[in-house]
Amino acid sequence: MTLSRSPRFYPIAEPEIGKLEERYVLDAVRSGWVSSLGEYVTRFESEFARYCETSEGISTCNGTAALHLALASLGIGPGDEVIVPTLTFVASASAVLYAGATPVFADADETTWCVSAESIAAAISNRTRAVIVVHLYGQPADMDPILELCSRRGIVVIEDAAEAHGALYKGRKVGSLGKIGAFSFYGNKIITTGEGGMLTTSDHDLAERARFLRDHAMSPSERYVHPEIGYNYRLTNIQAALGLAQLTRIEDFMERRRKVMRWYREALAHRRELILNPELPWSRSSNWMVSALFPPSLNSDAVAQRLRQLGVDTRPFFRPMHLLPPFHRRKAGRKRHFPVAEDLARRGFNLPTAGKLAQKDIRYIAKAVERVLDEHLGKPRETVAV
Template sequence: MIPLCIPEIRGNEWKYVKDCIDTNWVSSVGSYVNLFEKRFSEYVHSESAVVTNNGTAALQLALVTLGIGAGDEVIVPSLTFISPINTIKYVGAEPVFVDVCRDTFVMDAEKIESLITPKTKAIMPVHIYGHPADMDRIMEIAQKHNLFVIEDATEALGSTYKGKMAGTIGHMGCYSFNGNKLITTGAGGMFVTNNLEYGTRAKFLSTQTKVVTENKAFYHPEVGYNFRMPNLLAAFGVAQLENVEEYLKVKKENAVYYNEFLSEAHGITLPIEKDNVENCFWLYSILVEEEYGITRDELIQKLNEEKIEARPFFMPIHGMPPYSDCTHGDLSVTGELYARGINLPSSVGLKKEDIEAVCNVIKKYAK
């Protein structure tokens, strides 16, 4: 089986994790927690970074840090993994769904303003599959209407927008280190911001708002959250981060191979990179158009029969029971992309011959 996207473990992971075990620093306090935050912040060029136990927690932490809650609305795409939508509900706010762009799959910035109401408090662009949203336009709208911007960059580590790392352009950004992400800690996430006050607040909230008194007792002045990452996983993350540039290079090279092999596949639309954008190509994603020889689902089946793992785009969240009553604009592009989109194998360990094998199956069924 050629898998969809699996971890690449080739560096100092064993060494650093063993150090945690040898020194008994295995829980949520330890030198690797601090080191991972420091080095990640340096890598993405943010003023502050707070490590969390998963990417969902990082998104919830961002909302809580900004005081977003009951009665508030957050504009977000429906074409996404469900995590960002759930976090809006966790804090008592309501998601408002905006459509996406057909070419980049991300939030359509030109459709945001029509959804803004007096209850709107934030915009949450999701840089789905690695391509950044139009952050200049989103920030312009946010400034005009006095809104916060929380970037869901969980799939876009290493992607850039006009030279800035995805996740560092809004008021806050969040990343995931799930096993299928560019770098992994097994489970984990990171909150970043260029506002030191927000960073300090987020760290305090994420660690149970714990204050250590003079006699070493714990005092908690407000409700906090246990979003902490164990030192063991942070050690793994430090090792992974040491190879992030190499992993990015491979992802981009593999995208070039896909583009080359599929350039003449009739009825297949390839992913793009907008001007001034670098796509990390976390997943290489294509569209199966009407003029292709078979349907999207039939192609997935044919790939699976050849022991190639492929997956459809995320199912739109607004069609699911918990969110079917939420406010939304015209979501026709969202629906079309779900019906046509396929994620193809995108692991860092993927070989050129694997990519060619995948593409040969796709070309076989093109008209």
């Protein structure tokens, strides 16, 4: 296959909005229930909870709010430490600061790219109240040793499953493994509500507490009586209508993402210098983002720029939290160097992962990746017309 000018531009992610979504959203709009009261909110919460194998779903206006609400509902605040992976999206750590607690960072594990029991153990102090385990790029963390460690040390496990809807750990859904799970429905996620989020838990009292705080902490029995200060973190009925329609299609989305991942693996299997997402026998990833680790000698800006010229969008891996100014300044975390996370962040890229992609698209993208590898490793093979 010779690479010619890209027939199109392949973005990193694309939402799939169809007729069912249009129908439900229009129905919500026409019903007049456009704010956060309405049938779609209740149905979306209960159906999503069922999908995640939990008894409770608490919808929120986004995933960041869901994380903050989880911490607030658990009573985590000033003086408490929360362990967070250093390799994650910033919201996992900023939510801890919103709660007034201190994020303490943990390194990534080479196998899963998530935190491990070992990296968490290295960050525990007598002030540790919780750990936020992020299932990075859709790959579940190795939860059993983490749950065992945290239960022994009296530490609450919060799952940040913003990227991992439908992912399985030893046959169980993520979001049901810890005390509480947080999801995001941002436009690039497995299912979307535009902006939106959800907490999942099987602890009824915790769910009630989260609903109370989410709804301005208004007394359930007396209107406009607020025993504490709460938040307005609610999802609208219109967004929930979109989410419910998306949820009916989630298994199809997941299946197509699995295919996309498989096609990448097939197309790039012979490039030993390239490492794709972890593939572990005890888990099923949501395949949120196909990710590739390039050889350390490659300049990441040049790789991204060249792929863009070839019509392929990329995203660098998240910048580790301990290297970001707000966390650096606060001296969050005792350890200052996290070699695995730093190495992954230096070498990692996300590649186009939309479920709409066909095998010929993946072949094109894989060829472009190979082309860039060859150019940068000094082995030009084909003329690329761009």
